[in-house]
Amino acid sequence: MLKFKLYYDKDAEEEWLQKMSSEGWALKKFFLGFYTFEPCEPGEYNYQIDLLDNWSGNKADYASFMEDLGVEVIDQWWRWVYLRKKAVDGPFEMYTDVNSKIALYSKILNFFKIFLVIESICFFIEFAATIRTGYFMFGVFSVLLGAISLAMLKMVWKCKWKIEQLEQEEI
Structure with a gap:
């Protein structure tokens, strides 16, 4: 499924991605407001969006580090990174303090x-x-x-x- 939405608000975008997951749709790809979803078990994933310090860094190292934490890097658009983690693995919050x-x-x-x-x-x-x-x-x-x-x-x-x-x- 392809959906178009423009978000400037990271928190609102994360809430919407969480809602889509609870309805059985997992984010697969993002590009300029176009979100591609694939079917999943309702509530299978928790989502976070991160803003990298710079966009020219080693993306492979970042993805590898996230993978070690059990987090999947779904997509990156410029400095924004879309992340997800299986809900069964517990809560997913990048910034806790x-x-x-x-x-x-x-x-x-x-x-x-x-x-x-x-x-x-x-x-x-x-x-x-x-x-x-x-x-x-x-x-x-x-x-x-x-x-x-x-x-x-x-x-x-x-x-x-x-x-x-x-x-x-x-x-």
């Missing part, structure tokens, strides 16, 4: 900050072109880039909020 969760959400925050800046610059350039030329297509692209910028801003706020909540837990 508060400090490691803060570090993860800080990485995600910085990732989205970069894209927020890039998308915002593109939006203002496109918006200026719309005003200067009056072309309809420039306006359409301005709206699209504005929507993407708002989605990035929402993720920046959400990551900051999550980090603040974790810091409160730590106290």
Whole structure:
């Protein structure tokens, strides 16, 4: 089965993958919002999504390390890695302590900050072109880039909020 969804929120995406697993669908492949699923036993897998520190590292070493932990690397898209573990092997949580969760959400925050800046610059350039030329297509692209910028801003706020909540837990 092939499904298309756009997620900017790692937690929401993990919840959805978990729901699909509970309905008997295991993630097989991911590419740019297209999720390929194959049938499985309902609830057979638990899912996690990780953000690598950089995307040029040795992916084979990472996959081998995960395999040693009983975790299967399903797919990788740029720095995002989709992981699963058999539910019968117990709970699957990559980041268990508060400090490691803060570090993860800080990485995600910085990732989205970069894209927020890039998308915002593109939006203002496109918006200026719309005003200067009056072309309809420039306006359409301005709206699209504005929507993407708002989605990035929402993720920046959400990551900051999550980090603040974790810091409160730590106290």
